[in-house]
Amino acid sequence: MVLKHTLLAAVFTGIAATASAQTAPPANHPVPQTATTDNRASGSESTGDFNARGDVSANALIGAKVRNANNETVGSVRDLYADSSGNIKTVVLSVGGFFGSKDVAVKWTDIQQSRDGNSVKLTTDLGKDPLNSLPDYKYDRREPNQATAPK
Numbered sequence: 001m002v003l004k005h006t007l008l009a010a011v012f013t014g015i016a017a018t019a020s021a022q023t024a025p026p027a028n029h030p031v032p033q034t035a036t037t038d039n040r041a042s043g044s045e046s047t048g049d050f051n052a053r054g055d056v057s058a059n060a061l062i063g064a065k066v067r068n069a070n071n072e073t074v075g076s077v078r079d080l081y082a083d084s085s086g087n088i089k090t091v092v093l094s095v096g097g098f099f100g101s102k103d104v105a106v107k108w109t110d111i112q113q114s115r116d117g118n119s120v121k122l123t124t125d126l127g128k129d130p131l132n133s134l135p136d137y138k139y140d141r142r143e144p145n146q147a148t149a150p151k
Helices: 002-020 128-132
Strands: 065-067 073-082 088-097 100-107 111-116 119-124
Touching (some): 100 128
Antiparallel strands (some): 065 073, 088 100, 111 119
């Protein structure tokens, strides 16, 4: 049994010594570089509501006020829905006011996005009355599976 352990120790020592005995290439031969893929998104720095490329943060859109041509607030963004390509298609707005509000859905194309310094600015040609006359948006979300506790 002792012989067996001694033999195994010698084998592992030999493997470790071989693995660490790598030699560096000669100085006049450059080390070949392997192709790597950089998966980081470009524009990885943030400036207010935007990254360095000018893309707006989704966090900046949710809760943002939507204003009309007279700079009056006509709603605020409650939710966004994107297609399979990641393009925003539907915006759920909270509209109404002091006496009650409701959620309505509009097309993203009804909203114009611009910058106000480092902040996002959302405007629309839709007025308060047309927005308030839209039907209530009904959330039909999938409920997460509830795990049953073991008994």
